[in-house]
Amino acid sequence: MSAARAVARSPAQVLVGDWFAEIDALDPWVRPCQGAVIRQWPRARQSMLDFLDAWGETAVGLGWTDVRLFGVHRLAAMDRVDSCGGAAFCFPTVVEAMDAHHIHYANGLVHRGMTNPADSIPLWEFVRSARARAG
Template sequence: MPPCPGFSAQRWQEMREAAIDFLDRFGEDAVALGWTATDLFGVHPTVGVVRVDYCGGLMINARRVEAIGDTWIQYGNQTFRRDRPGRPVGVPVWEAQR
């Protein structure tokens, strides 16, 4: 069941699988590099992934992460940056309203 607004059941399953893959392969590195739950799993508190500007690195697409750095996550030719000035901070997806 999707945890917040903006996810279809299929899309949530894909995102969940990509997030588990990330944690298996990069979880320890992410902790060591200072990534937080909202950096990775953040969503808008009431409208979920509908507000992409609130989304963490693992909530913006269902692609598998290929590399991680101290401020970025790379998926193929797309990069998520957590250090964008003025970026709003959401809540972890498990705390969003349904």
Template sequence: MSAAPKIVPADPHAWRQGFLNLRPNVVPCPGLTLQSWAGVHEACIAFLDARADEAAVLGWTTLDLFGVHPEAGVVRADFCGALVMSGERVSAITENRMAFVNTAYYRDKPGRPTGAVPIWLFGR
């Protein structure tokens, strides 16, 4: 997508501004149920409150964290950012790894496709 370079930078203020437009009772894209979305929404708010600045300093981008496939949403997990799939809270973060209670996300995974959009821009 041609707009991708404008949404990639690490900007906690922009993350918060974009994400807070999403409501916890309205599923934003395919692949999430109302229950799973409520968990993801809560975990993302906790991340924005406690870890967003740290992630930005470590170089995490909008799409690394909040990316989804522009048409299939989280159904295409290979497009997804670290925060949009599990609903677990972040327990640790490094330059390339985000740890959750039971899983981890590696942002430097080879072969990761391009063309994701932030979850708050899905369908626009």
């Protein structure tokens, strides 16, 4: 085993890597769900990947989960903005700061959480379940 492969990754790095892989696997040219605008989706997807690069480990350390960051409503997807995660709305701005309860964007907006996170699932799970229903 090479020394590079033997380098241990922290649990936060592993989790962020898993989330990155899930977002990266979403087709940038196929609208993932209702509420996502197809002409903005490629940049929105890239913004989520950029968020993970810049803030992923910090977010995990602060207790943010896949649902709190990338959640969409399990039935209405992004049409229910109150059920969407904070990183799902990075585009067209970037994250400026975050704490355990808020994400502050460079444009002055603040994500203060979801009204009912139990109604949400990670975006990639929504996409998989929609594909399964479509057959």
